[in-house]
Amino acid sequence: MLLFLLLILQTSAAVGQIxxxxxxxxxxxxxxxxxDKDITASSKWYETTGPQFARLNREEGDGAWCPEGQLQHSDSQYLQVDLSVLTFLTLVGTQGRYARGLGKEFARAYRLNYSRDGLTWKAWKNRQGNTVIEGNKNTYAIVYKELHPSIIARYVRLIPVTELSSTVCMRVELYGCPWHDGLISYSAPEGQLMMPPGYPPASLNDSIYDGTHERSCSGGLGQLTDGVVGMDDFLLTHEKQVWSGYDYLGWRNDSQGTQGHVEMEFVFDRQRNFTSMKVHSNNLFTRGVKIFSSVSCWFKPRLIANWEQETVTFRTVLDDRNPSARYVTVPLNQRTAKALRCRFYFADVWMMFSEISFQSGENPHPDLKTSTHGELKVKSAAPSANDPTEETNTPILIGCLVTIILLLVVIIFLILWCQCVCKVLEKAPRRILDEEVTIRLSSCSDTIIMQTPPVPPRTGHAPAACGGGYAEPDVTQCTPHQSFHSNAPHYAETDIIRLQGVTGSNMYAVPALTVDSLTRKDISAAEFPRQQLIFREKLGEGQFGEVHLCEAEGLPEFLGEGSPLPDRDSRPVLVAVKQLRADATLQARNDFLKEIKIMSRLDDPNIIRLLCVCVSSDPLCMVTEYMENGDLNMFLSQREIESTLTHANSIPSVSLCDLLHMAVQISSGMKYLASLNFVHRDLATRNCLVDRRLTIKIADFGMSRNLYSSDYYRIQGRAVLPIRWMAWESILLGKFTTASDVWAFGVTLWEIFTLCKEQPYSLLSDEQVIENTGEFFRNQGRQIFLYSPPLCPPSLFEVMMRCWSRNITDRPTFDGIYQTLRRHVRE
Incomplete structure (x- = not known):
């Protein structure tokens, strides 16, 4: 048991991925x-406006750092912060000079320069190449700006920018975490352009690399250390408005400089003992991409030394069955070095990496060096038997071991105690618990404006949301690391019915009598020849199954008259195939058959239909419709509202009439589900598919797709929950009804009229969203609502607000929503 816990602790400590x-x-x-000594500046106006006063939310001195004189457009005055250690920076917060109401100066824009060694300075730019960051609009409001991409630096300079001659002052906070990898640069061949037949070109270059680009990348860091892990399909990206292949750095086997292998060098801040290297590699072998077949690494203890002769070689186990991207962990056998050179060998035509990280510790014996055979050679003389250092260290080591043993005993006791408490809670009736929730700033938006109004503290005012279209923000709701003492029910994770099916997609909640006594005889769908299903890509996966996008040859002819599929002139039809894995449990197989029976009952033009099955042999499969335009979230996020400009520039667009038509179709499909007493439990634009005629069909794939993982909140290794779409009673009480689907429909309607450009409650972290549901429970007027989208007519926003009524009985029915939306279309 002790050994097992030690392995757990060692494993968790080895995780270094940001x-x-x-x-x-x-x-x-x-x-x-x-x-103060670590905050410097190029100049200061007075001693009382020196760099030491550039601290966010502080009013010492004259309230901020102010560079000397009127700032001109060509000036490069800067505020410099030494963070003492290499740091992964993700966010910057700035303020102007408030000075207790007397200040008038702030920076409307600024640039960011950074350095890892204090000698070489680099200019930050966003993923579109812009270097100027939008700053403040008044003297007191804090503006938080996301750094996309994030940067790795020890020294940071903020350089205020102004178009006109003016006085500027700044207060600053930086956000991030320590960069434990210690990697300060890597060198690699330039990424290459891939022209996959039938797909858009994929530019697999390192687009955010901050070193030099001369035939190869050297002296910098980039996408391999930005914390963004590429998807299974390398053509898909986490970022919007970027090109295909953006998340990967990739090379072709037969191109110049990469015949058979790719060589990379890594330089670190100091000498380290390397445990392992983790490489996130694509493995979409259906398009000629595989993880590397093997890798050999050389080590250099000092930058001026020669490469050691002995290498560490690791051969990977190639997988031609699962096309998922994955981390490959390469053991480095505790070798000591300050620089590594690794040669990765191709296993197919292409090799692609999205992240590389290292697990290591500082060299505990800097006076020792590793020989070419891995033995340690001592530079200094060996200590004598009477060496007092050895005697001094022995009690320390014994004390450390005793402390570790005591800590493990405490951990074992806590585990046993928690198991006992959980058993008691399982037997106890459901009850409401009080909880203190600690909130940490964790927003996904680029800009967060948090007001600190220059007025006395308010009394009796209800707080609203945090900037960006919400009402006037309340500092108590927005300040990072602010604690909340809540009277709301505890989040009902133990009471929530399991949402996920075996393939990771959501499961409808249905009356129990419809799913009892299930056998294969209950399956009415026809058996389709599985050899006629051609794999195209993996859409998602769950614990016991996967969802694949496939082409089905001869499917319209197989279904015959009455087929819901459009005429494809005998061409293969795109379908979604849910497949049970071979290692699935008996319970998972029963659940899969249950899901087939549930799907077979659905027959509505706005609900995805089960077309056929493959259950005569393993693996069990169900085949459902899939739409050419993919899901509604992706479809709308790539479009703008129709205007003269979009027509002139051929920008993909939709009209307000199109959006209303989509909303009507979704309400119609949900009206049908409600008539069967089916509860969807995960209604959102990601779960609505679109065809070329803008027909909408409600599906259930969103939960299983990595593309939308940020839309779900994970409960400590259990289910993932779409909390931003869930009604308060679903989150706090585990209660799912048609009324909670109505709530989710209101959020879906909000997504449609924002063209899916942002996540619901994007300025709130997941914990703050849960805290907000407590405000709905208390119903004291403090709850935060989504703002009215600019495209949305006021009467339609009233429909959304009714969907978010605190009382279930006050929410409209889907039939009523459908009739209301139809009137809007006729108008």
């Missing part, structure tokens, strides 16, 4: 962890 979504901690300007 997650930009959670690496958002204040780095110490406001609370003083960054010392």
């Amino acid at each position: 997650d930009p979504g959670h690496c958002r901690f204040p780095l110490g300007m406001e609370d003083g962890r960054v010392k």
